[in-house]
Amino acid sequence: MDITSLKAWEMKEKLLNKEISSKDIVEAHIKRIEEIEPNINAFITLNKEEALKAADAVDKKLRNNENVGVLAGVPIGIKDNIVTKGMRTTCASKMLENFIPPYDATVIEKIKKSDGIIIGKTNMDEFAMGGSTETSYFGTTKNPVDPSRVPGGSSGGSAAAVCSNEVPLALGTDTGGSVRQPASYCGVVGLKPTYGMISRYGVVSMANTLDQVGVFGRDVKDAVLMLNAIAGHDRRDSTSSRRSNSGVFIGDDDNESINLLEGLKVALPKEYAEMGVSNKKIQVLFDEAVKVFERQGAKIDFVSIPHLKYALETYYIIMTSEVSSNLARFDGIRYGHRAEDYKTLDELYTNSRTEGFGEEVKRRIMIGTYSLSAGYAEEHYKKALKVRTLIKQDYDNAFIDHDIILSLTSTMLPFEFNSIINDPVEMYKSDLYTVPINIAGLCSMSIPMGKVDGLPVGLQITGDRFMEKNIIKAALGYERAVL
Amino acid sequence: MITKDDVLYIADIAMLKFPEEEIDMFTEKFAQVIGFVDTIKEVNTEDVEPTFMVSDEAGELKDYEENETLLREEVLQNTVEQQYGYFKIIKVVE
Numbered sequence: 145m146d147i148t149s150l151k152a153w154e155m156k157e158k159l160l161n162k163e164i165s166s167k168d169i170v171e172a173h174i175k176r177i178e179e180i181e182p183n184i185n186a187f188i189t190l191n192k193e194e195a196l197k198a199a200d201a202v203d204k205k206l207r208n209n210e211n212v213g214v215l216a217g218v219p220i221g222i223k224d225n226i227v228t229k230g231m232r233t234t235c236a237s238k239m240l241e242n243f244i245p246p247y248d249a250t251v252i253e254k255i256k257k258s259d260g261i262i263i264g265k266t267n268m269d270e271f272a273m274g275g276s277t278e279t280s281y282f283g284t285t286k287n288p289v290d291p292s293r294v295p296g297g298s299s300g301g302s303a304a305a306v307c308s309n310e311v312p313l314a315l316g317t318d319t320g321g322s323v324r325q326p327a328s329y330c331g332v333v334g335l336k337p338t339y340g341m342i343s344r345y346g347v348v349s350m351a352n353t354l355d356q357v358g359v360f361g362r363d364v365k366d367a368v369l370m371l372n373a374i375a376g377h378d379r380r381d382s383t384s385s386r387r388s389n390s391g392v393f394i395g396d397d398d399n400e401s402i403n404l405l406e407g408l409k410v411a412l413p414k415e416y417a418e419m420g421v422s423n424k425k426i427q428v429l430f431d432e433a434v435k436v437f438e439r440q441g442a443k444i445d446f447v448s449i450p451h452l453k454y455a456l457e458t459y460y461i462i463m464t465s466e467v468s469s470n471l472a473r474f475d476g477i478r479y480g481h482r483a484e485d486y487k488t489l490d491e492l493y494t495n496s497r498t499e500g501f502g503e504e505v506k507r508r509i510m511i512g513t514y515s516l517s518a519g520y521a522e523e524h525y526k527k528a529l530k531v532r533t534l535i536k537q538d539y540d541n542a543f544i545d546h547d548i549i550l551s552l553t554s555t556m557l558p559f560e561f562n563s564i565i566n567d568p569v570e571m572y573k574s575d576l577y578t579v580p581i582n583i584a585g586l587c588s589m590s591i592p593m594g595k596v597d598g599l600p601v602g603l604q605i606t607g608d609r610f611m612e613k614n615i616i617k618a619a620l621g622y623e624r625a626v627l
Numbered sequence: 628m629i630t631k632d633d634v635l636y637i638a639d640i641a642m643l644k645f646p647e648e649e650i651d652m653f654t655e656k657f658a659q660v661i662g663f664v665d666t667i668k669e670v671n672t673e674d675v676e677p678t679f680m681v682s683d684e685a686g687e688l689k690d691y692e693e694n695e696t697l698l699r700e701e702v703l704q705n706t707v708e709q710q711y712g713y714f715k716i717i718k719v720v721e
Contacts, residue, residue, distance in 0.1 A: 246701035339681050353680055382686050457667045460660070468641060477714055479705035489719050490642070498644045506643055510634075510653075511660055513641040523668065529677030531670050536678055585681030609681070 147172035152218045152312035152366045159206070159217045166202040166217035170195050170261055173219045177263070177310045183291060186305040188224050188282045189232045190264040195219065198261045205259070215260030215373050221305040221314035224265040225272055225348040226357070228252050231262075235348050236280035237270045239480045239500030249346020250381070251315060251357055251374045258373045263311055267301030270502045271471070272317055272350045274298050275325055275575075276559075279504045284561060289331060289600060293558040296326030299358070303330040306360045313370045314360040319351050320459055321553075321578025323358030324590035328553035328602025331592045333367040333619070335359050338609045339585035340385030343378030351466035352383070354459075354582040364591060364619045371612070387610045404621030405440035408614075411447040411546035419573055421555045425596040430552055433593045433603050436625050437550070437618075445546065449538045454531050455580040456572065461515050461528035462583070467505075468512030474500065536584045543608040548618045551577050553590040553602035577604060587612050591619050593626075629658040 147155065147169055158164045174192050181187060202217050222228060225235045227245035229252075234240045248256070255262060269279040277285045277300025287295040288308035295304040299316025303326035306314050316323040318336035327334025336358040347357060357374065361367035378384045412434065421427045438444055476482040476496025483495035501509070515524040542549060555574045581588040586609055590602035603622070607615040634654045638645055645653055699712055708715040 243705055246697050246704065340684075379687075379689060383680065383682060385682060385684060387684075451670070454667050454670055457664045460664050461667070472642075477706065477716060478702075482707040486717070489717060492716065494642045494644055497642050501643075506645075507653075507656070509641050509643065510637055510657065514633075514637050514657075514661065515664075517637065517640065524664065526677055527667055527670075527672060528664075529679060530672035530675040531667050533675050533678040534670070534672070536681060 148176045148309040150312070151363055152215075152361060153369055155218055155312060156216055160212075162206070166199040166206070166261070167196065169217050170199040170219055170263070173263060173311060180308055180310060183286060184288055184304055184308055184310070185283055185285050186266055186301040186308065186310055187221070187264040188234055188236060188267050188301070191231055191262055194231075195261050195263045202259050202261070213258030213260070213373075214369065215255060215258040215313075217259065217261065218313055219261045219263040219311045220255060220370075221264055221266045221302050221311040222252070222262055223268055223299050223302050223314070223316045225268060225317060225350075226251060226315060227346040227348070228262065228265065231265065233265065233348075234282070235271045236268045236282055237500065237502065237505070238281045239474055241281070241481065243479055245346075247346065250343035250378045252346065254374045254376075260313075260373065266299070266305055266314060269298035269300070269504070271348070271505050272298040272319060272322055273467070273504050273508055275321070277301060277326075278561065279502055281502065287330060287558050290558065290598065293560050293599070294329065296329030296558060298322040298326075299334075299360070300326045302360050303327055303332055303334065306330070306332045306362060312362060313366060315370070315374075316358050316360060317347060317350075318356055318358040318582065319354045320463060320582050321575065323360065324553050324578050324588060324602065324604060327360060327590040329558040329600065331595070331600030333361050333364055333589065333591050335367045335371060335589040335615075336581070336587065337371060337375065337612060338385075338388070338587040339582075340383055341375050341388040341587070341610070341612070343376070343381040343384045345378055345380040349466075349470040351463040352470060353466060354463060356582070364616065364623050367589070368616055385610070400624060403440055404617045405437055405442045405625065408437070408442040408548065408618060408621070409546045410437055410442045410444045410618075411542050411549045412444065413449045413452065413542075413549060413551060414446045415449055415452045416551050416577070417446070419576075421552065423555070423557065423596065426552065426555060426557070426601055429594045429596060429601050430603070433622070434550060436622060440621060440625050447542045447546065447549070449535075449542060449580070451531060451534045451538050452576065452580060455535055455583060456576055458528045458531045458535065459579040459583055460511070461524050462532065464508045464512030465515045465525050466512070468509045468516060471501075471505070471509055476500070532583050535580055539580075539584045539586060539608070543611075547607070547611075547614045549606040551604045551606070553577060553604040557596060557599045557601070581606055585609055587615055589615055589619055591623065629654060629661055
């Protein structure tokens with residue numbers, strides 16, 4: 145038996161049945177990582193010794209017949225913008241190359257409390273800014289499906305690690321699609337919960353009203369296992385919601401004989417249909433997926449999201465404005481890179497930031513600073529916040545009569561490294577599928593729906609705020625119908 | 628239209644520096660992006676309230692209570708220079 149090819153829930157079952165030990169699980173994964181990591185580079189930092197110690201602790205609990213948590217013995221990869229006490233957290237930036245956090249993020253505390261095993265910190269675009277993991281200071285991550293191509297981003301390391309059996313579960317963060325798009329590119333499940341569902345305490349902010357922690361797994365059940373372990377209200381994050389009670393996402397749905405798609409009210413945004421997709425094979429796959437829902441008794445309808453066409457502009461203004469504000473904290477004094485050469489305090493700040501940040505990060509700080517600067521704040525930032533209201537209302541209307549919205553996750557296939565994005569129009573359209581979800585704070589997931597030319601394509605299932613149960617039901621139903 | 632001077636002014640506020648040879652290229656890219664986001668000006672937002680946060684829950688206030696804080700050594704462990712238990716920077720007053 146190859147332990148690393150099991151799903152997390154299968155590992156846990158075998159562990160509880162005493163077929164395998166937690167140590168067996170962790171050792172098998174470390175071996176897999178040692179074999180494959182030179183080709184994939186999904187991790188920035190590994191935590192082998194601590195992981196083995198944590199595994200021994202779980203095995204000891206089991207020997208003593210003590211209760212164990214829901215993630216018992218399961219190895220987990222953590223995106224490197226989530227702080228881990230005593231374990232380097234870099235945000236894939238030179239700025240934080242040597243940063244050792246003095247505390248754990250709430251999600252890390254929850255994983256440890258659930259007896260999950262943190263095996264390392266995964267690669268990402270610098271400060272989560274990018275869609276290919278190519279802006280990392282620590283080198284690119286390769287797509288395990290085709291190593292000449294990107295894994296997507298910004299949570300590319302987490303998606304690649306789950307895809308290549310280096311870990312069964314991983315955490316990412318999603319500000320404009322950074323969990324769903326790499327999940328689509330690597331052929332795994334990626335779920336971005338509702339804004340406020342998961343605590344952001346200890347998650348390095350990029351754009352704080354859009355950021356949300358998300359989960360990766362190789363099937364829907366695994367992603368939900370991970371979600372259940374980390375969701376919930378946290379008093380240390382004032383934006384975390386009281387509506388985010390954990391442990392409620394799979395109940396009777398786990399009974400495989402139930403048709404979960406029967407009677408499900410599905411909406412297709414007509415704006416996407418009008419835009420079309422240049423790669424016709426991707427369109428065909430999507431049309432087939434919709435037919436699966438139809439055959440299983442779902443009711444399919446077109447809806448209009450009229451302000452969708454302004455979503456990208458709105459996103460860019462709000463995101464960059466928040467980026468410029470959030471990244472102002474990197475001053476080279478309390479933590480992070482400090483320049484060696486400076487004569488004044490201002491030079492210390494400016495030189496440290498100029499040396500510590502990469503090109504994409506600086507570009508976004510600049511645009512955000514411009515949008516917030518005197519004279520432009522009203523016509524850019526405030527205007528974008530008003531358009532945000534209109535986009536949110538469009539979705540509120542769509543969900544009055546519908547349970548879920550179906551779309552592609554991305555209109556593109558994973559592309560080759562350094563292929564200068566030769567089709568900017570397609571790139572633009574592609575972001576239009578993931579970005580509006582964050583603007584409206586909705587929950588959304590990407591699940592594999594097949595391959596085009598040997599490369600994975602994801603189906604995006606979106607639900608109303610705090611209606612995770614609807615998207616999970618739909619995803620489980622679809623997964624059962626096609627497997 | 629974004630000029631080179633605008634870019635230098637914004638860089639100054641953002642506490643960033645760009646080498647002379649990059650400024651022109653940056654100005655051009657910058658103008659493209661600003662031109663692109665400018666299209667939202669055409670949306671009619673009369674009587675529309677801004678959405679800062681999607682949550683409809685009011686922000687919560689915490690009760691005042693004593694909590695454990697980080698130890699001084701923990702707070703200082705990531706700085707480049709420290710002295711007498713403080714962050715050390717250059718002298719700013721004569």
